[in-house]
Every structure is written in C-alpha cells, then in structure tokens.
Amino acid sequence: MSQSPSPALSPSFRMETVGMDALIVRLFDAIDEAHMPWILAADNALREGLGGALIDLVPSYTTLLVHYDIEQLSHIEARRRVQQALHGLQPASTEAGREHRIPVWYDDSVGPELPRIAERLGVDTDEIVRRHTGRDYCAFALGFSPGYAFMGMIEEALATPRLKTPRQKVAAGSVGIAERQTAIYSMRSPGGWNILGRTAVKLFDRDRDEISLFRPGDRVRFEPISREAFIEQGGDTTPLEER
Amino acid sequence: MATRTTTQKVTTTTARNGTPNPTQPTQASLVVERTGPLALVQDAGRFGCRHLGVTQGGALDWISLGWANWLLGNAPDAAGIEIAIGGLALKAERTLRLAIAGADLGATRDGEPLAANGSFTLEQGQVLAFDQPRAGLRAYLALPGGIDAAPFMGSLSTVAREQLGGLDGRGSAIQVGDRLVAASSTPQRGEPVRELPSLSAMPTDEAVLELVTGAQIAHFDGASLFAAFNQPWQVDSRADRMGVRLTGPVLRCQAGGMVSEGIPLGAVQVPPDGQPIILLNDRQTIGGYPRLGALSPIACARLGQCAPGTTIRLSPVTPHQARTRYLRQLARWR
Structure with a gap:
C-alpha cells in the first residue's frame, strides 16, 4: 500500500508551541498509513510520561496535540516531560490498533x-x-x-x-x-x-x-x-x- | 482547573441517583418561565475525550462563572447557567440564595433591579428575570453547590452540536418548564458576599486580547504579522460558541492547506480569505488552517463578552506571561 518504511529509523520530531498550555509534537509532514505505528507509540509514551499532568492528547495523521495542566507544569517543564517521554521511541506493532x-x-x-x-x-x-x-x-x-x-x-x-x-x-x-x-x-x-x-x-x-x-x-x-x-x-x- | 478529569470514565445517572442526600427534605430549585436567545448549563468543560472527537465545551467567560460560584462559596468550576443576550426568567420554588456575574443583562428580582455582580436571596415565588445586554453579552447564574444533573464524561457542559450535556444529557438548551435544582440546599459560604471585591469591567467599544504566538507564525509574511498586531480588528456578527470571526486587514500565509491537527482553545486560524477565526470552547477538535497562535484563556473569556462591532487589538505574549496571569486569577478564588 505504501512504500515500506524502515522501522528502525526513528522519525525526528519537533515540538511547537501552540498556546499557553498546549504544544504540538510533529512527527511527519504528509499523510501515510505507515506513520500510524509511530503516532500510536507516541500516544502511549506521552500518556504514560505526562500522567496526571495531561489534560488531553489528540493524535492526528502526523501530529499529537498535548494539552497539559498549567497548574502543574510550566511551558518549559512540559517541553522537558514531552522530550523525556519520547526519548528512544519505537514504533508500535502494526497490529496495535483494534x-x-x-x-x-x-x-x-x-x-x-x-x-x-x-x-x-x-x-x-x-x-x-x-x-x-x-x-x-x-x-x-x-x-x-x-x-x-x-x-x-x-x-x-x-x-x-x-x-x-x-x-x-x-x-x-x-x-x-x-x-x-x-x-x-x-x-x-x-x-x-x-x-x-x-x-x-x-x-x-x-x-x-x-x-x-x-x-x-x-x-x-x-x-x-x-x-x-x-x-x-x-x-x-x-x-x-x-x- | 483543579477538578478537570483526565480519565474517560463516565458518570452515569445511576451513580448519582444511588446517593440521595437524606438531609434535603425538599430541593432548592428554580422553574424556567421564559427563555431568551440561548441559556445553557455550563461548567469548566469536558476533558480527556478530545481524541474521540468530543469537544471541550464549558463557559466561554469562565472568569465570570468562577466569580458567580465564588459568591456562593462553590468551586469555581461548578456548573451554572450561561445566559447569552438575556430574556431568561426563573421562579423560585423554594427560597434560595443565588449569585450572578458577568454581563449586565438588566437582571431584576420581581421587577426590582439587581447588581450585575452579586449574590441575593430569591424568596419562594419570586421571579429572577434578565432583560437585554447593557454591557457584555453573557451573564452567569450560580446556584448553591452548582446544578444537580447527571454529568456526561465528567461534565454538565451543554454542546448542542454534539447532543451532549445539559439538564437532559442530550445537549438541549434551557427550555420553558425546566427545573434547575441546586446541588446543595444552602451555600457553602456562610457570610453572604453581596458584591465582588474586584471585577474587570465588561468590554464596551474596544478590547485588547493577549495572544500566545505559535510556531506557525513563521508561515505568515512580515507585513501581515505587522498588521495582525498593530491594526484594529472588528468582531464580526458571525460569532458563536464554536468561534468568532474578525474582520480587518487581509493576512497572507505561505502555507496552504495543511494536514489536520489538534486545535487548542483560542486558536487564531487564518483561512484562505485572510480573515482570522478565533476558535472557542465548542470548536471542532481538529482542523487544517494555519494559525497565528492562541488567545490566552483570560483573553478567551473576554472575547466571550465582546458584541459584534467591538474593536479588538491583539497583543503578543509568551506562554510564561499568560500562565502567570492565569494562575493569579485562580488564586483569587482560593
């Protein structure tokens, strides 16, 4: 269906400020089914890594919107937590979704x-x-x-x-x-x-x-x-x- | 806010009905006698479910809802009624203490004028009525303890488009004959506070709104950015709980259609016509237009009180500045 990606090659991700208490993690630039195992892996890692400081996490095609609790985390702390959570990210199994x-x-x-x-x-x-x-x-x-x-x-x-x-x-x-x-x-x-x-x-x-x-x-x-x-x-x- | 839920647990009606309060012989309640353009049950919003396409909802002017709740000693995010434009009339079935804050909608108690921000007692049989806006657009009514109804995904916030929340759980606006039941029989606050110690005035002709600039600002050309932050904008009549359009200088952006991504509260998106739309509480959860950034939550609250025709100026701030002001506001209610 899509060109076979190299599963070992981790995408480089970027963090972008999008609001007082939100940032976007950008993993890819274009729509591709082969990206979903990475998006799902990032979704799991961010839920685990931010725990109770996470208010909402919205994965979408190439990105994840991270809405964090501003009472618990400053902007800089949130960026650090996201960075840590995504360190050494491995793609989820292609069977991960139901x-x-x-x-x-x-x-x-x-x-x-x-x-x-x-x-x-x-x-x-x-x-x-x-x-x-x-x-x-x-x-x-x-x-x-x-x-x-x-x-x-x-x-x-x-x-x-x-x-x-x-x-x-x-x-x-x-x-x-x-x-x-x-x-x-x-x-x-x-x-x-x-x-x-x-x-x-x-x-x-x-x-x-x-x-x-x-x-x-x-x-x-x-x-x-x-x-x-x-x-x-x-x-x-x-x-x-x-x- | 402190009570936001990050789980997807659903609070069902049975869970609530299973814990009746035996100390309440009769419920403190109001009956709706007349409605205006729009009155909705709102709290801080619905959280932890945006990945399922369920929007945030919640009071547009969360600061005024917070003050109305504070007047009764409620948690700042307890559910109240967001009354847009006016028109609503409610009769007390039993004597109870109430509070209002936010827009001045010409509130009266049995015809006698009430302060736009304050708490008061409504005796059994008395009628609380709202007329029309004198300053601001939305008034907030708080009941002791909040409103007793079954939350959906942790919130009572009414989102008509999604058929979620409100008194019936189906997203219905307040209707004639509805009963608003207070979650507790008496206010938490023993000493009645009749008027607020401080309150920012409702915007009249002009408002300055702080905007946390976002990474996508790099896609806009220099002249557009200069115009965005130095020229006046007008609030358009195309404005609702999903978003508010601004009219003014045409902003140009190099990025065309982008891949849809999650949208934060207050996002200032710029579609191809170059006229910004500020996305508010009932926005769709994902979208693909380039954005200047997002209004601070305090600016979103203020925008919720700006009538069409109001002049807006956008003022850039850092996330740190916006956070400092936000936390200061929360601290006022502690």
Whole structure:
C-alpha cells in the first residue's frame, strides 16, 4: 500500500508551541498509513510520561496535540516531560490498533454518489463496492463530530473531491469518501462527502462501555450487506436527501 | 482547573441517583418561565475525550462563572447557567440564595433591579428575570453547590452540536418548564458576599486580547504579522460558541492547506480569505488552517463578552506571561 518504511529509523520530531498550555509534537509532514505505528507509540509514551499532568492528547495523521495542566507544569517543564517521554521511541506493532468489520448497505437510495462514481469510472456499482470493501483502512484521527473517524487510504481511482455544495443533512451511519479518505457520519449533520451507503452500526453510543467504537490507529474493513440484513440490524432505510 | 478529569470514565445517572442526600427534605430549585436567545448549563468543560472527537465545551467567560460560584462559596468550576443576550426568567420554588456575574443583562428580582455582580436571596415565588445586554453579552447564574444533573464524561457542559450535556444529557438548551435544582440546599459560604471585591469591567467599544504566538507564525509574511498586531480588528456578527470571526486587514500565509491537527482553545486560524477565526470552547477538535497562535484563556473569556462591532487589538505574549496571569486569577478564588 505504501512504500515500506524502515522501522528502525526513528522519525525526528519537533515540538511547537501552540498556546499557553498546549504544544504540538510533529512527527511527519504528509499523510501515510505507515506513520500510524509511530503516532500510536507516541500516544502511549506521552500518556504514560505526562500522567496526571495531561489534560488531553489528540493524535492526528502526523501530529499529537498535548494539552497539559498549567497548574502543574510550566511551558518549559512540559517541553522537558514531552522530550523525556519520547526519548528512544519505537514504533508500535502494526497490529496495535483494534480491527473492526463494518457491515454496509451500498445502495443508490442511501448512497446517491455510488452510481455517479461508477459512471465516472465506466464500471457498475458492484465494482465500486468491491473496490471500497477490498482493503483495510486505518483510522488516522477522530474529529468533526464525536466518534467520526477519518480513514484511508482508498484506492487512487476512487478518489473524489468533496461535493461543491455540502448537504444540509447527512444521515447518521452514512458511509462517504472524499479525496483518498473514507468515513462514517457518527450523527446526523451537515456534510460534503460523497455518500456510497449506510451502516446500522452506532459509532458513538453513550450507553455503551466503549462510547466511541473507533479510536485513532484502529483498522476498519467494510463489508457489503443486503437491504434485508441492514434492516435486521436496525438500519434506517430513509433515502438520503439530495440537498 | 483543579477538578478537570483526565480519565474517560463516565458518570452515569445511576451513580448519582444511588446517593440521595437524606438531609434535603425538599430541593432548592428554580422553574424556567421564559427563555431568551440561548441559556445553557455550563461548567469548566469536558476533558480527556478530545481524541474521540468530543469537544471541550464549558463557559466561554469562565472568569465570570468562577466569580458567580465564588459568591456562593462553590468551586469555581461548578456548573451554572450561561445566559447569552438575556430574556431568561426563573421562579423560585423554594427560597434560595443565588449569585450572578458577568454581563449586565438588566437582571431584576420581581421587577426590582439587581447588581450585575452579586449574590441575593430569591424568596419562594419570586421571579429572577434578565432583560437585554447593557454591557457584555453573557451573564452567569450560580446556584448553591452548582446544578444537580447527571454529568456526561465528567461534565454538565451543554454542546448542542454534539447532543451532549445539559439538564437532559442530550445537549438541549434551557427550555420553558425546566427545573434547575441546586446541588446543595444552602451555600457553602456562610457570610453572604453581596458584591465582588474586584471585577474587570465588561468590554464596551474596544478590547485588547493577549495572544500566545505559535510556531506557525513563521508561515505568515512580515507585513501581515505587522498588521495582525498593530491594526484594529472588528468582531464580526458571525460569532458563536464554536468561534468568532474578525474582520480587518487581509493576512497572507505561505502555507496552504495543511494536514489536520489538534486545535487548542483560542486558536487564531487564518483561512484562505485572510480573515482570522478565533476558535472557542465548542470548536471542532481538529482542523487544517494555519494559525497565528492562541488567545490566552483570560483573553478567551473576554472575547466571550465582546458584541459584534467591538474593536479588538491583539497583543503578543509568551506562554510564561499568560500562565502567570492565569494562575493569579485562580488564586483569587482560593
């Protein structure tokens, strides 16, 4: 999928001040699945190294935002603690993230861009489904809304720019693509991604022990299911509004 | 703040309901009779869950919430009501002591004017009403001990976009008929403090906001940086709990679209149109525009009181200077 990185070669990281009580650890400059084992390792090391002085840690693609407790640590102390925590960092195992299989009902009614992308590529919609479900994706970062994971990379041929005019309402569970990334809308919200189908799986559920199904670094595989199976899983078949 | 939680533990309703307080025969409570543009339950915010895409939330003007709580002897980050613009009216179901701080929204008790910053007793049946802004935008109402409701991920902060927090746990704003129940029957502070010893005045026409400059400042050209810190900015009408747009000189940045990364509170991001957006408590957790840096928490609190049209000047500070002032503010409540 990506060029084989040398696992022994530790990335050089930079620390950047971004606020009174926050700094960014920058490990890489570009998006690449091969970076995630390093990001996950840094995530673990920083959680351990900062302990109770850590307020929030937000990993994302190439960086980690460290929000530390300003009552406990000065800016200089925080930089020192981060430096210490990341000393001799080794990448996490490529198996570190958890695996998820997400059943998706791919259909024109709940995925209006499915036929459009098929038409653009001169193939039928089954071929688009086959390609979208044909590989594991990595959750690079969570954001946009609770439990929403930015995942990739999708096959280059499937890459599609965001809609020129975002939809006012995208149904929860909608599975979309934008450029070379894919994602599932965790709650009903406005959105500009190209929608291919829908899952009945809840990404964010306050009544579940694991409130967010995904965490950064998890691996996700989509599986096509029938309309009947989707309904059986509690899926909502209401067609997606065009705008 | 001291009580921020860094764990992902969820406090459930059963945990709270499982510990009833037998010394409270009846609960001190208020019933909402009228609402205005927006009133929300807010505390210091929700922490330890931004990696899951859950935003921070919390009182925009955390200093005024802290003072309102201080007046009753509450912890500074106890949950209160953030009343934006005014309009709210509440009736006491039982006599209780309350405190307000922050914007002057023309508060009255049964029609008789109240000080914008102070504590007072609301007798059973009396109505506390807020009119409209005279200075500032957001007033904070504190109840003894805070507000009794079930927190989600350690906080009661209401985030409508995420359908989290608030009285119902689903992100709903305060509505007519809602009951606000005090977390304790009497204030911790025995001696009532009627007025605050000191309070920075609400911004009226102009505000100076301190900005901790960030590493990405190197991406901006020299003329833009000079303009950013030497020319006036106007608060735009596109302003809410997610962010506040400023209009003024066009800032140019060499970095185009960047890879999305975590965004701190108060981040001053500059999209391609060159007009900054200051990202506040309900911001999205990651984003990819270049940033000048981030406002200090004290400056964020002040911005939360700036009406559209207010003139803003940005003043660069070091993290150390911002921290010194922040810790001094916390020390006032000890």
